[in-house]
Amino acid sequence: MEQTKKGFLSSFLDGLYFNNPVLTLFLGLTLAVLATTRFQTALMVGVLTLVILFLTVLIVSLCHSFLNKVGATILSAILSACFATVTMLLLVAYAPKLIDTENEKAIALLTLVPFISTTSLVLIKGQESLEHPLSDNLGDALGSGIGFLLALVLIAFVRELLATGAITFTAIDGTSSTWTAWSGWTLGILSQPFGGFFLVAIFSGIHLAILEAKKQKASVAKEAK
Amino acid sequence: MQFLGVLLSAFFAHSLVLSGYGLRQNVALGAKKTHYRWVLLCLYFVEALILGFAGWGFRALAANNAMWTYLTPLFAVLIMSICLGGFALLTKYCFPEAMRNDLSDSYVEIGLNSSLLALVVVLLSYEAGTDAVMLIGSIICLPLGYLAASYATGAVLDRLSVSNTNGPFRFATMPLLLLSIAGLCLGCWMMTF
Amino acid sequence: MNLIGKTALVCCFAAVAAVGASVGIYYGVTAPAIAARVPSGDAVPEVVATLFADDAPTGVTKIIDETTVTSKSYLLDGYRVYLPDTSVKAFYYRCRSATGFGGKVTFDIGIKNDAVAYYAFVKSNEDDQGTNWARATKDFIGYDGSSDVVVTGATVQETPVAMQTAVDAALTDAKGRE
Numbered sequence: 389m390e391q392t393k394k395g396f397l398s399s400f401l402d403g404l405y406f407n408n409p410v411l412t413l414f415l416g417l418t419l420a421v422l423a424t425t426r427f428q429t430a431l432m433v434g435v436l437t438l439v440i441l442f443l444t445v446l447i448v449s450l451c452h453s454f455l456n457k458v459g460a461t462i463l464s465a466i467l468s469a470c471f472a473t474v475t476m477l478l479l480v481a482y483a484p485k486l487i488d489t490e491n492e493k494a495i496a497l498l499t500l501v502p503f504i505s506t507t508s509l510v511l512i513k514g515q516e517s518l519e520h521p522l523s524d525n526l527g528d529a530l531g532s533g534i535g536f537l538l539a540l541v542l543i544a545f546v547r548e549l550l551a552t553g554a555i556t557f558t559a560i561d562g563t564s565s566t567w568t569a570w571s572g573w574t575l576g577i578l579s580q581p582f583g584g585f586f587l588v589a590i591f592s593g594i595h596l597a598i599l600e601a602k603k604q605k606a607s608v609a610k611e612a613k
Numbered sequence: 614m615q616f617l618g619v620l621l622s623a624f625f626a627h628s629l630v631l632s633g634y635g636l637r638q639n640v641a642l643g644a645k646k647t648h649y650r651w652v653l654l655c656l657y658f659v660e661a662l663i664l665g666f667a668g669w670g671f672r673a674l675a676a677n678n679a680m681w682t683y684l685t686p687l688f689a690v691l692i693m694s695i696c697l698g699g700f701a702l703l704t705k706y707c708f709p710e711a712m713r714n715d716l717s718d719s720y721v722e723i724g725l726n727s728s729l730l731a732l733v734v735v736l737l738s739y740e741a742g743t744d745a746v747m748l749i750g751s752i753i754c755l756p757l758g759y760l761a762a763s764y765a766t767g768a769v770l771d772r773l774s775v776s777n778t779n780g781p782f783r784f785a786t787m788p789l790l791l792l793s794i795a796g797l798c799l800g801c802w803m804m805t806f
Numbered sequence: 807m808n809l810i811g812k813t814a815l816v817c818c819f820a821a822v823a824a825v826g827a828s829v830g831i832y833y834g835v836t837a838p839a840i841a842a843r844v845p846s847g848d849a850v851p852e853v854v855a856t857l858f859a860d861d862a863p864t865g866v867t868k869i870i871d872e873t874t875v876t877s878k879s880y881l882l883d884g885y886r887v888y889l890p891d892t893s894v895k896a897f898y899y900r901c902r903s904a905t906g907f908g909g910k911v912t913f914d915i916g917i918k919n920d921a922v923a924y925y926a927f928v929k930s931n932e933d934d935q936g937t938n939w940a941r942a943t944k945d946f947i948g949y950d951g952s953s954d955v956v957v958t959g960a961t962v963q964e965t966p967v968a969m970q971t972a973v974d975a976a977l978t979d980a981k982g983r984e
Contacts, residue, residue, distance in 0.1 A: 414787055451816055457717075458701040459813030462694045463820050469690035470824035477683055477831045481839035502686040506693075582798040589791035596788065679840070679891070680832050687828055691821055698817070702810075 392520060396527035399520070403531025409509050410539035410588065411595035416509035420540060421584030422500060427555050429495050430544030433504065434537030440471045441510050441536075445529035448517040457515060464514025469505035476501045485562025495558060509536060543587050551578040649712045654764070658756050660696050665752030667692055766790065840892070847888050854885055854898045857916045857924045861889045861896070869897070869983065880904070880972035881979060882912070894918050897983070899976040900928070906968035907933050911940045915973060917980045921950035922973060936965035946970075951977045 394402070409415040416437065423433040444467045448460050455463060479487050479497060487497045513532060517525045548555055554568040577583060671688065675681035681688075704713050773786045807815075847865030854866055870884035883900040897917040903910050909931035916924030925946045930937040945955045945966065951974055955966050 454809075454812040454816045456809050456813050458697065459817055462697060462817050465690050466694060466817065466820045466824050469687045470820075470827060473684060473687045473824075473828045474831055477828065477836045480683065481836040484839075484843065502689070505686045505690055577799070577802075580798065580802050582795045582802060585791050585795035585798060589788040589795060592791070593788035680829070680837070683832060683836070684825075684828055687824060691825070694817065694821065698814070705810075 394520065394524050394527075396523045399524045399527035400531035403528045403533075404535040404538075405531075406599065407532075408535040408539055408595065409532050410536055410543075411592040412599070414592070415512060416507045416536060417588065418503045419500070419507055419509075420543065420588050421581055422503060424540055424544035424547050424584055424587070425551075425579050426495070427541065427544045427548050428557055429497070429500075430540040431537075432495055432497065433500060434540040436472070436475055437504060437507065437509065438530075438533030438537050440468050440504065441513060441533045442526070442529045443471060444468050444510050444514050445517050445525050446522075448514045449522045449525045452518050455518060457518065460518050461511050461515045464511050465506055467514075468507070468510040472501050472504040483560045486558060486560050488562060539591070543584075543591055547578050547583055547587050550575045551583060552576075649715045650764075652708075652712065652716060654760055656696075656700055657760060660693060661756030661759070662752065663696065664689055664692060665756070669748060669752070766794065769793075841890075843892065847886070850887075851885070853900075853914060854887055854916075857898060857914055857926055858887055858889070858896065861891070861894075861918075863887045863889055863896070866898070869979075870899075880975040884976070884979065886983065887916070895920070895980075896923075897976070897980040899979070901969070901972035901976055903932075903965070903968040904971040907936050907964040909933065909936075911936070911965065911969055913940065913969065913972075915946065915976055917976065920977065920981055921948060922946045922977075923948075932965055939965055940969065946973055949973060 403409070407413055410417070410420045419433055419437065424430045444464050447467055448455065448463055451463065452460075476487075476497065487495055509532065513529060516528075520528070545555070549569055551574060553570050553572070553574045554566045556564055556566045558564045575583075578587070667689065668685070671681050671685040675685065704716060708716075770787065770790050773790060847867045850863050850866050854863060865888045866885040867888075868884070869886050870881055872883075875882055880901055880903070881899050882902055883898075885898045887896040887898050889896050895918070898914065899917070900912065900914050902912050911930040911932050912928040914924075914926040914928060915922050925944065927941045927943075930940055932940065943966070946969070949955060949970075955970050
């Protein structure tokens with residue numbers, strides 16, 4: 389397959405901001421809705437997805453001459469499922485209290501692993517790896533991964549704060565500590581799927597509007613010249 | 614009555630919410646420009662059925678060996694990969710060229726994402742004690758409802774995107790659809806009271 | 807080899823490596839770590855091993871002190887039973903019923919997650935009908951104290967009621983323990 393070159397930095401910035409996976413491309417929407425009920429869950433899922441995305445794109449890019457489009461997607465799915473499963477097995481072994489399903493303060497990672505395994509972010513970026521050289525792919529994977537992480541963390545912070553009035557952290561030994569911002573009124577409904585869709589819509593709408601405004605400003609300036 | 618409740622919730626409530634999760638991949642299902650989308654619908658439905666029953670099997674295996682609890686997603690992805698590989702070969706060697714070109718960009722994401730969603734829901738939505746009839750009802754109704762919801766949301770998104778290609782305010786496409794799905798979720802949630 | 811063949815080969819290799827890595831990490835790291843966390847307790851007595859044969863218990867801790875058992879006690883012996891599946895809270899009790907039609911029935915029960923999962927008849931000095939019923943019954947399996955074990959037939963109904971009193975005592979004891 390013929391490859392087009394964009395450059396590492398350009399690919400990085402593109403993935404991070406201009407084509408942010410959640411806010412612009414709407415990739416990994418399942419995780420953006422499910423993992424943002426808690427700030428810490430979003431942080432962990434974001435970091436895990438960043439690592440999985442980077443490794444998957446690296447391997448698919450290295451194997452690009454042996455793969456067609458369907459093969460690249462299938463390989464991405466197998467690799468991301470493998471990395472997610474291995475991470476889960478290691479967490480069960482070394483940090484069981486952190487993901488204990490009976491502890492409501494624990495991180496619900498067991499439920500999220502199947503979704504991380506097949507997140508469209510990894511599948512589509514893996515498939516696109518065939519079209520660009522390795523340095524561009526790594527820049528895009530890094531930028532997209534960090535962009536995904538930041539978007540998740542931002543949405544989760546607002547969502548958890550509005551839903552509970554506090555941010556809860558759980559340590560590896562299962563003990564939790566809470567930073568309370570205010571008490572009294574809370575919008576508990578935001579912890580439902582409604583809250584996820586609603587906040588992703590609001591943040592992506594704002595992001596897209598800013599991008600659009602910049603684009604229009606640039607075209608007006610160009611016309612004036 | 615309970616059976617009917619399970620079927621209806623699998624068909625409507627679960628499916629509506631779930632179709633939002635795979636929104637980005639559903640566009641091709643409802644897109645006007647995809648003429649052979651019925652093939653995608655068939656692919657998805659068959660895959661979801663295979664995975665639904667595979668999920669049932671994994672659950673039984675997990676009762677005897679805890680390893681299957683953790684490795685089920687990986688094996689589900691492997692089964693999906695085999696289905697998709699098979700479908701890709703079928704497309705290449707058996708389907709006419711027009712159909713092949715029409716589907717080439719869509720079926721991989723749809724196949725992988727939506728069928729795993731179905732598997733996850735099948736795994737999550739029934740308790741260990743659920744009887745076989747209810748389970749089979751769920752396994753069949755969930756993908757059907759999901760297909761209907763995906764088709765509808767994909768179609769709405771496709772029309773919105775087309776009508777707003779030159780629009781000044783980008784809020785009107787995907788975020789608007791997300792807000793509609795948020796509203797649907799709110800409705801489903803309120804019906805549970 | 808054409809591109810489809812190479813793709814298939816790469817994907818098969820990735821699938822085998824993924825399954826190998828996951829199974830290897832499960833048996834090499836996760837399973838030993840889970841096993842190390844299972845409380846071992848004391849050696850499993852034969853009666854407990856027989857009753858919980860399907861679960862392969864890993865250890866027990868005695869919870870009924872013989873010195874507190876009196877002639878009026880419903881619970882003659884008891885163990886907290888540790889199973890490989892740590893999410894299951896299991897107990898073994900040797901129960902003695904209240905006086906039924908004319909005597910008492912001694913029986914074993916295995917409780918899993920606050921419901922009776924196993925039952926075994928031990929001995930009885932109840933009348934023949936009651937003893938025969940107690941020897942054959944499976945009515946206590948699944949019993950969690952939420953509804954009565956009802957048996958029709960005037961002569962035999964005293965026995966289940968008397969036995970249920972002891973089972974209720976065991977369930978109350980189990981629910982009160984961590």
